[in-house]
Amino acid sequence: MRLEQTFETASLEARSPFELRLHQGRGMPESVVKQALVNGDMGFLHSFTTGSTVDGPGVRVVGWTAGCQYRCLYCHNPDTWNMMNGLPVTLEQAAQGLRKYRHGLKIMSGGFTLSGGEPLMQDRFAVRLLAAAQEMGIHTALDTNGHLGARLTDEELLKIDLVLLDIKAWDAERHRYLTGKDVAPTLDFARRLAAHKRPVWLRYVFVPGLTDKEEDIAQIAGFAAGLNNVERVDVLPFHQMGRFKWEELGLNYALADVEHPTREAVERACALFRAEGLKAF
Numbered sequence: 001m002r003l004e005q006t007f008e009t010a011s012l013e014a015r016s017p018f019e020l021r022l023h024q025g026r027g028m029p030e031s032v033v034k035q036a037l038v039n040g041d042m043g044f045l046h047s048f049t050t051g052s053t054v055d056g057p058g059v060r061v062v063g064w065t066a067g068c069q070y071r072c073l074y075c076h077n078p079d080t081w082n083m084m085n086g087l088p089v090t091l092e093q094a095a096q097g098l099r100k101y102r103h104g105l106k107i108m109s110g111g112f113t114l115s116g117g118e119p120l121m122q123d124r125f126a127v128r129l130l131a132a133a134q135e136m137g138i139h140t141a142l143d144t145n146g147h148l149g150a151r152l153t154d155e156e157l158l159k160i161d162l163v164l165l166d167i168k169a170w171d172a173e174r175h176r177y178l179t180g181k182d183v184a185p186t187l188d189f190a191r192r193l194a195a196h197k198r199p200v201w202l203r204y205v206f207v208p209g210l211t212d213k214e215e216d217i218a219q220i221a222g223f224a225a226g227l228n229n230v231e232r233v234d235v236l237p238f239h240q241m242g243r244f245k246w247e248e249l250g251l252n253y254a255l256a257d258v259e260h261p262t263r264e265a266v267e268r269a270c271a272l273f274r275a276e277g278l279k280a281f
């Protein structure tokens with residue numbers, strides 16, 4: 001199978017990441033996948049979307065990678081958990097797809113954000129694509145849960161102009177319950193980014209009854225403020241837009257009865273971050 005054929009017969013661009021996309025990489029030989037993960041010559045992408053104003057500064061093109069090691073109870077894109085649901089795309093094809101936007105992104109003070117899924121599941125591809133974008137003069141951002149941050153060298157951190165770091169919970173048990181993984185590697189990555197003075201926007205998903213404990217949020221706020229590199233905090237209200245994906249995939253969705261948080265509750269969470277001197281929205 002030629003990779004170019006794979007890409008040409010399927011569309012990388014989507015109207016939104018909420019499109020359910022499955023089995024785009026089906027049939028890709030395992031040896032090719034393994035090689036791609038080692039050298040980053042190829043990646044697996046759910047899609048590219050344009051026009052985002054919530055994934056970094058200005059207007060952004062977002063590359064949504066496939067593959068994630070977390071299993072967040074509130075995940076709105078569970079189709080990105082499996083890397084083989086992503087479309088196999090060569091590095092050159094992905095860079096080419098981005099190149100056509102470079103002038104527009106500059107005019108709109110925007111850039112390129114690599115999100116997911118978890119982009120660092122494909123760390124070699126992620127680093128090389130972000131480096132290619134930066135070489136085109138495009139501002140680069142990585143949206144990550146930080147769990148695999150140790151895969152990036154110090155030099156590679158410089159290819160990322162901004163890290164959107166998702167901290168899911170402070171309490172270790174709560175974090176494991178919520179995501180299936182430990183929080184410690186994420187906090188280590190946050191400290192390392194701070195030591196290297198790399199800009200960070202912190203993201204916190206606020207779920208009523210799950211991530212709304214004030215003491216937990218206050219702990220994250222104190223931690224973030226002490227890092228001195230967190231430029232802003234986005235408190236993201238839980239929503240049900242991904243619910244249909246859980247149903248389509250036959251997954252057990254534990255949050256089916258959870259309501260959207262009230263504006264006042266989200267504002268109270270923001271106030272906890274502001275109390276530590278952080279900008280929170």
Ligand code: SF4
Nearest residue numbers: 068070071072075117
């Ligand atoms: S880290 Fe993101 S993509 Fe992965 S399970 Fe959590 S919400 Fe979903």
